[in-house]
Structures are given as structure tokens and as C-alpha cells.
Amino acid sequence: MAITLSTRTAADALARELARAAPTAGALGALDFEALSAQGRIDALVACERLARLSQGLLARALGVLDRARRGEDAVMAGVTETEVQAALL
Secondary structure, eight states: OOOOHHHHHHHHHHHHHHHHSOOOOTHHHHOOGGGOOHHHHHHHHHHHHHHHHHHHHHHHHHHHHHHHHHHHHOTTTTTOHHHHHHHHHO
């Protein structure tokens, strides 16, 4: 799929909305862990671990794209990804 101005604008708007929204884990976040059986607690733990892995994978993708884009811009901007991310997370 070709990235056009309209798809990029829509993607930017979605990213902005997601950055401002409270994080959610969907149904997992609403789960009453105390009410689970022993097997249910194990299943919930597996679900939590899978969610954490998904989150870490998305973070790695985002950081990789940001770093590649910065390195492609100019020599002055190369290597500032860490600083840029730290400033954004304040």
C-alpha cells in the first residue's frame, strides 16, 4: 500500500490520539485476578506476558523506525534518538 498524504495524516492523528489516551489492556485489565482458579491465574499470567511481549515488540519497531529516519536526515541528527525519546516522555 502506498503511503499518501491522507493516509499519513490519518496515521499521525491516530498516533497522537493513542499517545494522549490512557493505556488499556482491554479485557485483561478488567480481569479480577483474585477470583481466578489456579489454572485461571496461570492463564492470566500467560496473557500478561504475551501482552508485555507485544508491547516490547511495538516499542522496538517504533524506536527502529525513528532511529532510521533520524540517521537518514543528516549527520547532525544522527544519534539523537535517545535524547529525543527522553524529552518526549517527560
